[in-house]
Amino acid sequence: MGSIIQKIKKAIKYPLAASVILLGYEKAAFIPDEIYLRMMFRYFTGRKLNIKNPQTYNEKLQWIKLYDRKPIYTIMVDKVKAREFVENRIGNNYLIPLLGIWESPDQIDFSSLPNQFVLKCNHNSGKGMCICKDKSKLDIERTKKKLNEGLSENYFYLGREWPYKNVPRRILGEKYMEDESGEGLNDYKVMCFDGEPKLIELHMGRFTDHQSQDFYDIHWNKLSISQNMVSQYKVSKTISPPPPALEEMVKLSKILAADTMHLRVDWYSVNGRLYFGELTFFDGSGFDPYDKYEDDLMLGSWITLPNSK
Numbered sequence: 001m002g003s004i005i006q007k008i009k010k011a012i013k014y015p016l017a018a019s020v021i022l023l024g025y026e027k028a029a030f031i032p033d034e035i036y037l038r039m040m041f042r043y044f045t046g047r048k049l050n051i052k053n054p055q056t057y058n059e060k061l062q063w064i065k066l067y068d069r070k071p072i073y074t075i076m077v078d079k080v081k082a083r084e085f086v087e088n089r090i091g092n093n094y095l096i097p098l099l100g101i102w103e104s105p106d107q108i109d110f111s112s113l114p115n116q117f118v119l120k121c122n123h124n125s126g127k128g129m130c131i132c133k134d135k136s137k138l139d140i141e142r143t144k145k146k147l148n149e150g151l152s153e154n155y156f157y158l159g160r161e162w163p164y165k166n167v168p169r170r171i172l173g174e175k176y177m178e179d180e181s182g183e184g185l186n187d188y189k190v191m192c193f194d195g196e197p198k199l200i201e202l203h204m205g206r207f208t209d210h211q212s213q214d215f216y217d218i219h220w221n222k223l224s225i226s227q228n229m230v231s232q233y234k235v236s237k238t239i240s241p242p243p244p245a246l247e248e249m250v251k252l253s254k255i256l257a258a259d260t261m262h263l264r265v266d267w268y269s270v271n272g273r274l275y276f277g278e279l280t281f282f283d284g285s286g287f288d289p290y291d292k293y294e295d296d297l298m299l300g301s302w303i304t305l306p307n308s309k
Helices: 002-013 015-023 033-045 057-067 072-077 081-090 140-152 246-256 293-301
Strands: 098-102 117-121 130-132 171-175 187-193 196-204 212-217 262-270 273-280
Touching: 002 015, 015 033, 033 057, 057 262, 057 293, 072 081, 072 273, 081 246, 081 273, 117 140, 130 140, 140 171, 187 246, 196 246, 246 262, 246 273
Parallel strands: none
Antiparallel strands: 098 171, 117 130, 117 171, 187 196, 187 262, 196 212, 262 273
């Protein structure tokens, strides 16, 4: 009930932003990027966006959205093309086995797929994804409908994350993977600043109702950084064991993050072996405030923008 009341209060305080969320982000396509980002940043963080002299992590991510637009970024966020990017930089040993690439759900021959698999769109974050653990129980028509909904989404308009704007939309199928947790895959998100890995954001219990989010440094010391006030993910009560290939994970993330101001490199660890997940430039789209403002400032100090060099 508290969250509902909070949403009502925010809608009253920021009616235009609330209308965009209610009616759909693409309905706001006519709003210039900077004005849109100022509006949504205020709505989600409760703070004014200082785009001329950004200091916090989330502010600097908005600056990067507007002013750091290298063509290669579109390749890096494309889940199909990113596989080639990773292969060229660190080899194909870290890629999850590919089952196929399709432009439409109608092109997928479900009878040829294994009993377990994952289908997802290459241009967005989650919408349309199908995680199949037992094909005999799969509703194929419903799955096709979800995939079409994912393909129809222009992910750029949600957070004006420029790299996604011109990604050619496709579906890719990958082997279903599960680690020792028994709950799918723990997600290790290595956050790189000016090309240097500094933080690892660990998500456990993904796609469950008890997903947790913890932050570790690259030497696997658990940190007090959290985003629980705005996130449904809670800090776990224990210190998780480090992935067996922690050192390798950090080393490879640095290679992939070369020549970027900020990049998050996602990994999975299965039976001691590393598998690449995805690349993203904007953790939480820069709209998720940290519980302690000092942490937002600290992470922001690790990103050097061109005008401050």
